[in-house]
Amino acid sequence: MTTEITAPLPGKIVRLDIEPGTSIEQDTEIMVIEAMKMETIVYAPCDGVIEKMIKKVGDEVEDGDLIATVA
């Protein structure tokens, strides 16, 4: 089953700790989004392995934008 990782708030991705093949555990830090000059940590929604990355560091995202998929 594929799970989507989406942006929980609009802003700019300033750090990404994941790439295709990274295995993640639920609730571990996977990236940092900067909004309103404030950095917010985003956590993994589930356990799994990153399948595909849609966004990269430096990208501007809107609330709900797809960032990566987890297999």
Add this chain to the structure above:
Amino acid sequence: MINNLHSLLNTTGFAHLTPGMIIMWCIGLILIYLAIKKQYEPLLLLPIGFGILLVNLPLSGLMEPDVGLLWKFYHYGIHWEIIPPLIFLGIGAFTDFGPMLANPRLIFLGAGAQAGVYLTFFASHAMGYNIMEAATIGMIGGADGPTTIFIASKLAPQLLGACAVAAYSYMAMVPIIQPPIMRLMTTKAERKIKMAKPRPVSKREKLLFPIVSTFLIILLIPASAPLISMLMLGNLFRESGVVERLKGAAQNELMNIVTIFLGLPIGATMHADIFLQPKVLFIFVLGLIAFVLSTMTGLLLAKIMNVFSKEKINPLLGAAGVSAVPMAARVVHKVGIEADKRNYLIMYAMGPNVAGVIGTVIAAGIFITLLAP
């Protein structure tokens, strides 16, 4: 010979120094220190601090009516009400009213947080300040620098320096002052409340907003016109998408220029003889009370709204109703994340936060309508 030396000494500032001036130098230097070392509102506290030093150098004549350089900045910039509206032009160009339009009921929180303004107004008046001074002091609770300066220049110019410094200092201290009150007045379960996804806001709505609000607010409260008109014009620059150069100028060049001409003369209103009076110094206490009360009434209103509404709102958003943009919204976001690391409140908090800016201007407009001589 001795007489000559004496008269020579009298032409220097040294002979005219007073202990009060030296105290004011210390205050000026503390503000400069806070600006540089702690980065507390440096864009304002740095020129204000320097202005305080300048006006407390005897015989400089910088604030001498009709002649002094800083007096001219003050008179033509602030007294003539040019600079605060120009700051609002920049704020309008910076502000995205989208989060507020996406969730219009959060506007009430921006209004609720103005209660501190009125409560402090009554308290200050009861404590012996005249009614115009009391209105100016209450305004500090709105946590909006340019609006506080605007109302002070109209109603109580003698308190302008103290009120402006109090407003900007407390805005800088939002992250210290607000969180304890927020934790005290909400339960952890309330802080964990997740907000429903906001509805999308169309480009047309954002474009119509500044035009419609200009009509509505100025027709209702004409005295708010100087600030509201500039705020909404700046916002129209932003949302129209066709005048990027004007938007950029309002946000950057113009904003930076007027900030220089705002800070320096504000500092220059703080001469030792005017500033070092118990009545003026007590403004810092009352301003803090105003600010705390505004935070509390915002939180309280959010909790009351939850009693009557099915879709719960996170009561922390109430604290963002004070118009320190975006500091108050950031604080809400941080306190929300403390309770639940997946609770991202920033965009929701921007709603009451920008509504608070409008709320504070309206509160000022009402005071001016009722009290202006």
